[in-house]
Amino acid sequence: MERNIEKKFGYQVGMVAHLYHNLSNERLAHFDITVAQARVLYILVQHGPQTQVELQQQLYVKASTMTGIIDSLLSKSLIGKADSEQDKRAKIITVTDKGKELDQKIWEDMSDMEEKILAGFSKEELALFKFWLSKVKDNICKLNEGGE
Incomplete structure (x- = not known):
């Protein structure tokens, strides 16, 4: 059996994902935000308030990672965090007006990048x-x- 990693699906997908992620982070650095933080803003703008656990599940990240993302967005005043009225253990995450404005700028910039990547x-x-x-x-x- 021939061993050529470049012919493997996983290698090609991994390389594309790696390059895409790096390019995205470079562009998002201009907004002082990461890909993961931008995804949280997107989810909140599109789907409304979410619990921290719901966000974690949608992003496929661990609780500790989600806590770091939330803390960073809170420190930038892009989101709000409050106790759930139904379950005091749960935290409800909301997007602020500042977060909505940033999300729109990010959406436009990332759409432009994607259009260039998918040209042809x-x-x-x-x-x-x-x-x-x-x-x-x-x-x-x-x-x-x-x-x-």
């Missing part, structure tokens, strides 16, 4: 590409849940 792909190719990536993500989630 047809709409059909992009739709198929996104479908395949979604399918791979679902398969990985099933494996993580103990499925075959």
Whole structure:
């Protein structure tokens, strides 16, 4: 069997993800924010207030990592944090007006970056590409849940 890591799916996806993540962080540094912090803002703007645990689950991160992200966004006054009325142990995270404004700027900048990265792909190719990536993500989630 030929051993060529560059022909492996995981290698190619990993490299693209690594390069994309680095480029994203470079661009987001101009806003003094990280990719993970930007994702939290996006979720809160799109879906409204969330518990810290809900955010953690949507971002696939550990509790300690989520706490660091939340603390950083709080220190920048981009989000608010309060006790849940239903469960005093849970913390409800909300986005501030300052956070909403930053999210819009980030959205515009990242959309521009993505447009440049995906230049040359047809709409059909992009739709198929996104479908395949979604399918791979679902398969990985099933494996993580103990499925075959």
